[in-house]
Amino acid sequence: xVNYAIHTEDLRVRRGKREVLHGITVDVPQGSLVGxxxxxxxxxTTLMRAIVGVQRNVTGVVNxxxxxxxxxxxxxxxGYVTQDASVYGDLTVRQNLxxxxxMLRAGRADIERVLESTDLAEQANQMVDSLxxxxxxxxxxxxxxxxxxxxLVLDExxxxxxxxxxxxxxxxxRRLSESGTTLLVSSxxxxxxxxxxxxxxxxxxEILADETPAGLLERTGAADADAAFLALIRHRPxxxxxxxxxxxxx
Amino acid sequence: xxxxxxxxxxxxxxxQIRHDPxxxxxxxxxxxxxxxxxxxxxxxxxxxxxxxxxxxxxxPFTIMFVVTxxxxxxxxxxxxxxxxxxxxxxxLDIIMGYALAFGxxxxxxAGIAVGFSVWLFGLDISGSVWWLLAIAVADAVLGTAxxxxxxxxxxxxxxxxxxxxxxxxxxxxxxxxxxPRDQMPDVLYAISDWLPLSxxxxxxxxxxxxxxxxxxLLVKLLIIVAFIVGAIVLGSVTLKRRTP
Numbered sequence: 169x170v171n172y173a174i175h176t177e178d179l180r181v182r183r184g185k186r187e188v189l190h191g192i193t194v195d196v197p198q199g200s201l202v203g204x205x206x207x208x209x210x211x212x213t214t215l216m217r218a219i220v221g222v223q224r225n226v227t228g229v230v231n232x233x234x235x236x237x238x239x240x241x242x243x244x245x246x247g248y249v250t251q252d253a254s255v256y257g258d259l260t261v262r263q264n265l266x267x268x269x270x271m272l273r274a275g276r277a278d279i280e281r282v283l284e285s286t287d288l289a290e291q292a293n294q295m296v297d298s299l300x301x302x303x304x305x306x307x308x309x310x311x312x313x314x315x316x317x318x319x320l321v322l323d324e325x326x327x328x329x330x331x332x333x334x335x336x337x338x339x340x341x342r343r344l345s346e347s348g349t350t351l352l353v354s355s356x357x358x359x360x361x362x363x364x365x366x367x368x369x370x371x372x373x374e375i376l377a378d379e380t381p382a383g384l385l386e387r388t389g390a391a392d393a394d395a396a397f398l399a400l401i402r403h404r405p406x407x408x409x410x411x412x413x414x415x416x417x418x
Numbered sequence: 419x420x421x422x423x424x425x426x427x428x429x430x431x432x433x434q435i436r437h438d439p440x441x442x443x444x445x446x447x448x449x450x451x452x453x454x455x456x457x458x459x460x461x462x463x464x465x466x467x468x469x470x471x472x473x474x475x476x477x478p479f480t481i482m483f484v485v486t487x488x489x490x491x492x493x494x495x496x497x498x499x500x501x502x503x504x505x506x507x508x509x510l511d512i513i514m515g516y517a518l519a520f521g522x523x524x525x526x527x528a529g530i531a532v533g534f535s536v537w538l539f540g541l542d543i544s545g546s547v548w549w550l551l552a553i554a555v556a557d558a559v560l561g562t563a564x565x566x567x568x569x570x571x572x573x574x575x576x577x578x579x580x581x582x583x584x585x586x587x588x589x590x591x592x593x594x595x596x597x598p599r600d601q602m603p604d605v606l607y608a609i610s611d612w613l614p615l616s617x618x619x620x621x622x623x624x625x626x627x628x629x630x631x632x633x634x635l636l637v638k639l640l641i642i643v644a645f646i647v648g649a650i651v652l653g654s655v656t657l658k659r660r661t662p
Contacts, residue, residue, distance in 0.1 A: 183662055220504055224660040238660065243506040252497030258434045270426040271507045295437070311501070 171198045173319050173350035174219055177229035181214050181373075188214050189373045191228065196352060196366070198318075201345040203361050204354040205397070206370035212354040213251065215370065216321050219352065220248045233318055244272055247312035247320045251327070254308050257297040261288055261307050264296060265314065272315035279314070285340060286310040302333050309337075313344075320344065322353045326360065338363045358393035369397060376400050419510045427507070427515020431489075432522070445485060446527050449477040450534040457539035470541040471622035472595045474550070478528050478558035479615060480586055486520050486565030491578045494569070503659045510654040513566050517559070517650055524558035544628035549635055553625065556642045557618040563649035564614075570653040589615035594623070614645035 174196035181189040189211050196202050204212050217223035218230055221238020230237035233245055255264045265279045283289045286306040291299060296307055309325055322341075326334045338360065341351050345365070353364070361367050362381045369376040369384075377384055377400055381393065388403075390396035435441060453473055460466040493499040502512055532551050535541040543550055568581035592602070592610035599610050599620070610616045621638035624630040 222500060222504060222660055224658070224662045240506070243504060246504070248501070248504045250497045250500060252495075252500075254497035254501040256430070256434060256498055257496065258437045259430070263430075263433055267426060267430040268501075268505065271423060271502075271505045 172196060172231070173198045173200075173233055174352065175229070175231040176219070179215070179218060179226065179228040179230055181211075181218055181223055182225040182227075183214070187373070189218070192373075192375055194368055194375060194378055196350060198350050199345060199348050200365040201341055201351045201353070201363070202366045202368060203364035204352055204368045204370060205358060205361055205393070206354075206356065206376075208356055210370045211373040212356075212370055213323055214373075216248075216323050216352065216354060220246060220321050222248075244315055245318045247314075247317035249305075249308050249312045249320075249322045249325055251323050253296075253304050255296050255304070255311060258295065260293050260295055261299070261310070262292045264307065265310060268311045269314050274315045278316075282310040282313040285313060285343075287336070302329050305329065306337075317349070319350045320352070322351065324354055324356070326355060326357070334360070358397055361393040367393075369400060371401065419508050419514070423507050423511040424514045424518065427512055428518035428522075429515075431516055431519035435519070435523070442523075445481070445523055446530055449481055449527060449531045452477050453531060453535050454539055457535075457541070466539070467542050467626075469595060470535060470539075471550075471626040472593065472619045474531060474535055474541075474554055475557045475615060475618040475622050476590060476593070476595060478524065478531055478554060479561035479618070480590075482520060482524055482527070482558045482561030483565040483568070483586055484582060486516065486562045487569045487578055487581065489520075490516065490566060490569035494578075500661070503657075508654075509657045509659070510651070513570070513650055513654045513657065516566055517562055517646075520562040521559045524562060525555050528554035528558045541626070543626050545625035549625045549632075550622065553618060553621045553635070553639060553642070556639055556646070557615070557622075560614055560618065560642055560646050560649075563646040563653070567649040567653040567656070570657040589613045592616065593619045595619065614642055617641045 172195045174194070177193050179189055179192040180187060192215060204215065206212050214223060218226045219232060219237055221232070221242065232242055235242055259267070261283070262279065265282065269275070269279055283292050286309055288303065288306055288310055291303055296304065299307060305325060309322070312320060312322070326337055329337070341353060342363070345351055364381060366378065366380055367384055368378050379387070384393070384396050385391070388396040388399035390399050453470070456469070456473055457466045490499070503509070529551060532547065532554050536543055536547060536550070564585055568585050569578050572578040572581060592599070592606055592613055593615045594610070599607055599616060602610065617638045621635055624635060
């Protein structure tokens with residue numbers, strides 16, 4: 169039996185008068201590295217916020233590690249990195265880690281560990297405001313790694329990074345997943361998709377596809393993830409079956 | 419609520435401020451300079467002695483309100499507030515951390531303002547300077563607490579900016595600075611009784627003139643403290659872990 173780190177059923181989110189997620193049903197197996205892909209505005213961030221439990225006006229089932237999303241017990245088991253830096257610019261990297269570690273009761277050794285795994289040991293005593301863009305996003309990631317949460321929800325962690333850094337980060341994600349952590353990583357760069365165990369393709373608040381990268385390429389007959397995505401959009405009715413409402417394809 | 423986390427949050431805020439010496443300087447000195455400016459304007463008249471105590475309440479209160487709500491605004495914008503709300507720390511701990519850190523600054527700020535007013539600008543204080551200090555400090559902490567409440571209430575940064583005129587200006591107008599409260603229309607007098615700054619100004623005036631007993635001052639001080647506690651509790655209840 170597979171245990172699911174994330175399980176949603178008919179998840180709907182309303183922002184103002186508009187429904188932005190239209191009944192998402194997905195399962196993310198424990199220990200897997202899952203990519204959440206889709207163009208900007210497709211609802212990736214909202215879905216992640218619903219899973220982390222910071223999104224208002226959510227209906228349907230959202231279960232995370234066996235608890236309802238947003239439960240107090242999940243606050244030490246789920247690490248969340250938003251697209252904002254979410255670290256204090258007027259503190260050093262280490263001072264930031266010290267503060268957030270105090271909430272998770274993570275010790276000094278854990279701080280050294282996350283500095284090491286995000287390759288920030290040299291910048292530990294540097295003010296966050298003086299970090300480069302890549303270092304900044306890694307500092308934010310380092311905070312999320314504190315206390316070794318069981319689930320990491322990372323919203324576009326590689327955006328704006330150079331290819332070498334991107335590759336290193338995906339290497340880190342893979343290592344984390346191999347050590348048992350479940351990762352949900354969003355991206356709008358389709359070629360990052362191939363590094364995941366499973367892909368969730370989101371468009372206009374609906375799941376277009378939920379399968380392995382290989383399966384996706386096979387099903388669409390496309391050569392790469394970008395082409396597969398385009399193919400899916402073109403053949404949307406076939407894949408969504410009766411749920412297709414025709415609104416986005418027109 | 420956890421004492422450990424409250425102190426961790428307060429320590430974090432103070433470390434942030436420590437990295438910005440200019441802010442500390444401005445925070446500690448600006449109210450005193452403004453009071454000095456006022457004393458200078460009215461140097462040849464008795465006006466400074468009439469409005470001085472009220473101003474001693476107003477400037478630290480306003481500045482602490484602005485500084486506090488701006489800092490929490492920055493927490494919102496950089497995403498650090500949302501991050502804290504996803505972690506095992508109580509909302510009250512976050513707010514109390516701010517209240518403690520800025521409260522400490524308020525003690526120094528109000529102390530300097532009282533010292534400058536009495537010994538440098540020649541504000542006549544017939545009563546106890548200690549009472550003056552206690553009330554001025556409570557009043558500055560009140561500014562912090564209301565600043566925290568205002569920013570907890572707001573859903574967006576824009577709303578935070580609007581709370582300054584909404585929270586502070588009415589208290590300024592009705593607090594007895596423009597016209598003694600008992601000479602205002604009855605309705606406004608009744609409203610002003612429910613505004614904490616009115617009581618701070620009442621108390622500071624009473625100390626300056628030494629025309630009330632300690633019990634009166636204690637009641638006024640307790641009213642201010644009640645507003646501080648109320649604002650902090652209400653602020654932490656209003657702060658939402660889930661946002662639209």
